[in-house]
Amino acid sequence: MNRQRRQRPPPNDAGHRHGHTVNGNIRPGMRVAVVQKQDQPTGKLTYGTVATTLTNSALxxxxxxxxxxxxxxxxxxxxxxxxAPEPAPEPDAARPTSRLHLQDFIQAPSPPKLQLHDFIEYPATSEREARPWACAACTFENSGFLVACEVCETPKTL
Structure with a gap:
């Protein structure tokens, strides 16, 4: 059977072969552009000089x-x-100015302590409604805030 061979393009000298970076071409002291882990989604390049190679494989x-x-x-x-080219300035609104860490939340001042009465709105009452009243049925003197007698449950008369 005659199989056709795919011709391979010659490797270029920029450290890449078939879309893979070649480890042998990266040496300490070389100027490179890298993508950091946190910048992988955006592809932001960081420029610098190689100190050490951390990948052991050739490709x-x-x-x-x-x-x-x-x-x-x-x-x-x-x-x-x-x-190295100058990095393009990033818009201020697009990125946060700093990353938040757990320590930022631990050291942040606590919000003021709130009690239940801070959330309750008391209705404005006139002095006439707040005065104690005598029940028409049993003559028990009830609090001005009750709408029915505390003893016999007779409704308050106006």
Whole structure:
């Protein structure tokens, strides 16, 4: 049977082969652009100089993981020849200025303590309604706030 062979494109010198980053092309001291773990959804590139290579395999589909000289860890997206381009300024409203951590919530001041009476709205009562009243049936003197006699349950007369 005659099988057709697929021709492979020659590897380029930018550290990539067939969409994979080649580990042998990444060396300490090289200027690279990496994507950090938290920036993977956006693809934001961080530029720096390789301090150490963290990926042991020769090829990796998502890029060789490296630690930059400033301590940042990320996967190499491209090797920078010459000066690193200036990153585009990010809109202030699109991104939070800082990340929130558990410690921020622990050290945050507590909200004021609220009691049940802080949520209850008492109706405005006139002085006439608040005066004690005598029941017409049993003559028991009831609180002005009751609408029926406390003893015989006769409704309050106006």
């Amino acid at each position: 990796h589909p998502r890029g060789i993981k490296v630690r930059l000289t400033d301590g940042i860890v990320g996967r190499v997206q491209l090797i920078v020849h010459g000066e």
